Amino acid sequence: MRRQVLGCIAIVAAIGLVACSEVPATEPVARGRQLYRALDCGRCHHIAGEGGRLGPELTNAGMVAEERRPGAGPEYLRQSLTDPGAYVVPGERDTMPRGLVRGLSQSEIDALVAYLASLR
Numbered sequence: 001m002r003r004q005v006l007g008c009i010a011i012v013a014a015i016g017l018v019a020c021s022e023v024p025a026t027e028p029v030a031r032g033r034q035l036y037r038a039l040d041c042g043r044c045h046h047i048a049g050e051g052g053r054l055g056p057e058l059t060n061a062g063m064v065a066e067e068r069r070p071g072a073g074p075e076y077l078r079q080s081l082t083d084p085g086a087y088v089v090p091g092e093r094d095t096m097p098r099g100l101v102r103g104l105s106q107s108e109i110d111a112l113v114a115y116l117a118s119l120r
Helices: 002-021 028-038 061-068 073-082 106-118
Strands: none
Touching (some): 028 106, 061 073, 061 106, 073 106
């Protein structure tokens, strides 16, 4: 519970930092990249060798999503954000904190999904 509360506080703070330090991009993939950075997703995930190793690699998230759920790539990515425990990759641990997208608007979630889907 405490971990979730801290996670929510971090999200609100990160969104505030984006709003204060950088003009939000309007193009979905660029906005999703900004949110990925602001939410510090790279603390647990890595892209192209940069970032943490606790969570799965996201370098090719768009292609991998299509392989895991053919025809449902973006929806698989969305579900991974909104309901992280719904599908856990065999061999991976279920470590994605719950409630990470709480406090984000639907357009911000859409932007994160667009960014992750663009990673190929």
